[in-house]
Amino acid sequence: MITLDITVVNVALPQVAADLDAHLGDLQWVVNGYTLMFAALLLPAGSISDRVGRRPVFLVGVAVFTLASLVCGAAPSVGWLIAGRAIQGVGGALVLSTALALIAGAFTGRARQSAIGAFSAAGGAAAAMGPLIGGLVVDGLDWRWIFYLNLPVCTLVIVGMLLRVRENADVQAAGSAGRRFDIVGTVLAVAGLLGINYGLVAGPEDGWTEAGTVASLVGGAVLIGGFVWWEWRLKDRAMFDIRLMAIPSFSGAILLSFVCRVISLGVLPYLILWLSGALGHSPLDTGLRLLAMTVPIMLVAPLSAVIQKLMPVQVVMAVGTALVGVGLFTLVGVGPGDAWTTALPGLVLMGVGGAIVFPPLMGLAVDVVAPERAGMASGMTNTFFPLGTASGVAVLGALFSARIGDGLSSAELTELGVPSAAQDGVREAVASGQFEQLAQGLPPAAREGVLEAARGALTDGLAQICLIAGVVAMVGAVVALVLIRGKDRLAVAVPEEQAAEATA
Template sequence: MTRSPADRTSPSLVRRHGPVVAVCVGGALTSLDLTIVNVALPQLADDLAAGLSGLQWVVNAYTLAFASLILTAGALSDRLGDRPVFGSGVALFTIASAGCGLAPSAEVLVAARAVQGIGAAAILATSISLLARSYDGPRRATAIGAWVTVGTLAANLGPLVGGVLVDGLGWRGIFLVNVPIGLVLLIALPVLVPARSGHPAPGRDRRPDVGGVALAVAGLFALNFAVLSGSERGWRDPAVLGASGVAVLALVGFVLLQRARGERAMFDLRLFRIPSFSAAIVLSLLTRMASFGALPFFVLWMQGPLGLSATATGLCLLALSLPVLVLASLSGRLQRVLSARVLIASGNLAAAAGALALLVAIGPGSGWTAALPGFALIGAGAGLVFPSLMGIAVGVVTPDRAGMASGMANTFFPLGTAVGVAVFGVVSTAAADAEDAVVAGLDAIAASMAALCALGVLVALTLIRDSDRIGSD
């Protein structure tokens, strides 16, 4: 095999670790910007004269663009190559970050945040497929575990880092700090990721499926908009109902078009014939719903009835994030001795136990310490599940479909969070007539979390099969 100039000139250490370094830096940037902006909203409101609706769109514009384009970016990477799409995402994210930091109005900031989300989608969608093409076996599991660890750490540190930057540099600093990091990553990318690691498969049709792209983006945008807006505006709001209708029509049209296009399709629907792949997609939704979808309600409990500050709440949540970091970093070693099926089932079982611990421990007179054992078990479950889940999604398909597989699995992460928030909001509201509405709502949420995790155990044990091999369909 002909080696690229980067292969010949870069040291062996860089060749071994370059791809994981690149995707971890990219993952840190995109994960940080999911949470870092929240602490800057009061300053944004004062400086740009932004109302509540404008502030909501500063947050949601990033999430909507991000969630709507992950599948498309992953599919395009199979046709154009992972490294070009990843690099384009880094470049777009960096330019958009500068636009956010220099925004003269709330409207410009919202637009720049949407462009940031597009760049983040390209980075995220190609990260796992880049790792899948760069590493095999336990090394792949270790690399994916490192990516999960860094992303989790960045998301959890977002409010703390944001607070420091806002206090020191003002709200613009939380965006401008991305610019030098993004530029360094772009410059180093040819060395960190050899061209051969990001090339599409030979003979792959590089022409984009324009119709598929349009329907996928429209459908996923409308679906995420409906889910995000439904809990705020009400599910009978005309905009929510209209978006729901557009989502159904566009996604049904997408499925029909992909079936008709066969080999030329943007997404190969035959991947769903692989039981383990289908399990990975279902579990991507369930695990995100049960963990991140429920988290905001426990944060509201700590900062509302318990009166904890944002910093104290963040420290409490370390009980959840630290087990994720530890177990995700050990995923390579764990997968040497246990199958992904066992790890994912065990992780869901641990998370179910954590949800039941929250159900039992939190009562009308409970303090913040009552939640710590449950948080720790849920975090441990997530640390076991997420690396193995992403490894399955790309490990049971051929290399030329790693991008679309990764894109599909990642699509359900932000969607799962949004659906979880919406579902648990309904569950919590249904318990509002109880004597202690807050505790009753948390109990109902915890019971629902346990049920979702139990379903996750069943899906893992039933559908994930060691016999599924790369290229099965």
């Protein structure tokens, strides 16, 4: 549910806009309000769970997420919807920062790898299935049911947690003994991450040189620098022990967490705009076509444990990331007159690559730290997932919009018969995939020519961001080969095995 709610909203945005009279900027915040709070609170949530217990933090997170889903579903205005989405992000951070640590505490060895693989497969499938589920709900019911359907599922999760899940008392005691909650570090981390995320979200909308955008990015970077300095001073008492970055596999896991979201969820909104806008598919039809990426994830991800037995983990990560890159490169060749099937090989490769890379990635950081630091390690790694999503959506979106602006220049639109006063509206409609509204607002004589130019501009924009994301993926593959090392995992695994032998 936590991952699903990042992507499920995308296909419902036109209906939200019509129902709540929302503008493009409002819709961007409907998507990014969730990601903003999610990214900012993951790290302190993991630290809190190491001290007060993962089970209670998880339960509070699910309860907050449930209430926020109710607010979103019943929202009378777009402001209420954005507020509900932000509160959902708070609940999501509390849940995701503890879920992986709970799993890591309940299993050891190969059983842990299998459990983390199942957890990761569910998250990957949910992210990819979001457009399909959103399309089914929007076409069959109403956009509000995207949020209402969370309520019974959340209730079952709470009941299951109360009945079946127990806290690892030894890990909790080790994590909290003699350590105070790091208030200064929490404030610096939350404020810094909020500032960076806000700047990344506001940049494409307000302009990258606007005072508010620059202040957010610079201020966020300064605060994060202050956070690093403060945590270094605290050493063993730190919310995030900076010394862990000296473990190459830990640093590699953090970098790949960022890269993998940039090349997957950072690109996904623009694939949806191409399918729904340029090709004119309905929300349900768009979701069905993205099954080309979803089905490989669901088929390959459960085999993660087997794949890791056949190859070293660094090779697994490099191969998976490189496959995503190859898939993105194939999308560069999609033209304005091509059907969606032209993208089919690329979508399949992206799904297979994602299914290979995400399961081991989720466990890398946890496997190279002591058990009492699992919540902190999980929170830090997971922080870079939404940060990568926000960065990908923002930076790739800026490039996407700029390419559309170049393709629909004032000179070309004037030649096609579009009045000067309407040209900005045309470019904005194309960038948001609103081709139906665009057609309705054009003079009949100019309609066909403008729509043809619009499809070309949007497809060119998609090709450009796929090329850049493909290059980022290949850099990620090199990072995996250089930084991730099997012996880093053994440093934690060997003492665990020795302890088990001693107990026996």
